[in-house]
Amino acid sequence: MSAPLLAEFDTPEALVRAMRLAQADGHRALDAFTPFPVPALTQAFAPPRNPVRPVMALAGFGAAAAMYALQWYSSVIAYPLNVGGRPLHSWPVFLLVPFEFGVLVAAIAGLVALFWTCGLPRLHHPLFAIPQFERASQDRFLLLVASKDADATALRESLERSGALLVAEMHP
Amino acid sequence: MSGTARPHRWIDRERLGYGEICAAVADPIQRRGPGRAWIIAFLGVLPFVLATVIAIGAVLTVGIGLSGVNTTVVWGFSIANYVWWIGIGNAGTLISSMLLLTRQHWRASINRFAEAMTLFAAAIAGIFPIIHLGRPLYAYWLAPYPNTMDLWPQWRSALVWDFWAILSYLLFSLIFWFTGLLPDLATMRDRARSRIGRRFYGALALGWRGSARHWAVYESFHKAMAALAVPLVCSVHSIVGLDFAASLMPGWQESIFPPYFVVGAMYSGFAMVVVLAIFIRWGLKLQAVITPSHFDAMAKVMLFASVVMTLSYATEWFMGWYGGEHADRAVIAYFFTGDYRWLYYSLLFCNCLVPQALWFARVRLNFWALAIIAIVINLGMWLERILIVWNTLSHGHAVSLWRTYHVSVYDVVILIAPLGLFAFGFLVLARIFPIVSIHEVSQLAHDEGAARGGTA
Structure with a gap:
């Protein structure tokens, strides 16, 4: 199993499109990180109820x-x-x-x-080690996807085709 | 909005990317120095801060006799200031929560400093009842706690209600403000270049990652808080109104007081937000996100509140007359012909007459006119509060007790100096925390179509 990929987009719409494509290919979208709430992502990731x-x-x-x-x-x-x-x-x-x-x-x-x-406060997280992550709170929309295959090349290419500016691996 | 000269209604720029929004709000704090205007303002308010500390210290050591109160007019500036400040404090949370619930997205650029205004104003307001207690060292007797005297608070007392109202409101506002600030603290953490900056904002951001799961929980909490804030704000100022309504003095037993105090609070609070917004827009160069449309909307709220206040005054007079009670009628006559009549006429001029200029769009869009009207409204609202205290107490049931209030130097200091303390708090805050909500303005820019992708 390869490390999950973190893909960077410059609009929430591009991220949602890429997420749908990746899911259609059978990959597992884990989470998204955005500077503001995006309704489509809330639907996709958040459990319907919270306590x-x-x-x-x-x-x-x-x-x-x-x-x-x-x-x-x-x-x-x-x-x-x-x-x-x-x-x-x-x-x-x-x-x-x-x-x-x-x-x-x-x-x-x-x-x-x-x-x-x-799960807050949690002052450190593996994601913070990825340099591009600091823009998730500013002007970039990040998607974390786990590849279904052992080799993540296909997923990486699919993400890049759907407009990802940068794709990096996340190591826990 | 089509048909206007500006491309978007609430964003005054053709195109405003997310990165530019972050830079516009965060850079004045993180990349640029305070600037000359800030330093001058800061040095200017320091004497006021000092005067506040000295005045409060004096009354805590010497006693309430420093104030102009006497055995007839037992309430004075402290009570009027308390009502005035808590009124200003109310509008912040009210603006933020009511506009959130009614999906008024334009709140994005004003809610943060409106909430900060609430925090400072409510904290300042909380000082006055304590110094007015006369024996401030026993202030903790208001809280129920097991004690060797076997005593309990008197739950029927308005003072105990005030204690809980202010305490709850202050802590609630702090939580509400901090929750809204949390994602922005993460932005500040990520933009910080210095080690101290990263540590400071990093610790406060508590590890916020902007995950879709976080946002979902954040939104449900923030909306629930807003839904609680509206009744809380109304209850807090209603309780302040009950201080006057639950009494037997003529003019202090009207059931209209709680709603009338709530509207009064909204009125003076919006006026204060307008003044602050004009300064902040200019001082931090936020013309792109605080637009004339914001001022137009706030001016309309002030106009509405002015009409409601005028109706409330008229109701007060009418009920005084219609009730037929001699003492009540005498107090209403005293408003217009008594010792404080000129102050009363000034009140009517400031609160009822001047704001009618806001019917005209030209006045609503002229910042000078708006600033002057907002200051006049705040002056009028303070006069209203002091006159509610003075008129009734100076003209009670017992004719032999009729006396007027004599203003002392100390009164004047505790009226004016806390304004400096308030400004001081704001100046410091504006140098530390984003004074406009970055994530909400970004969302607004997205929804209005002004963002169109990043800056790359």
């Missing part, structure tokens, strides 16, 4: 419920204080803090879920 939003919802509602419970416990059980005859369990105003707190915890949980799903 970020369920995690945010769970954490947010959980935190809000916990905060409400804390307010109820502290003002009804632990420290009952009669303020102008208002009920100890003043539910309308007890909704404000749980909302704020729930949103905050949802945001923090979402950030953690984002990092967890993306």
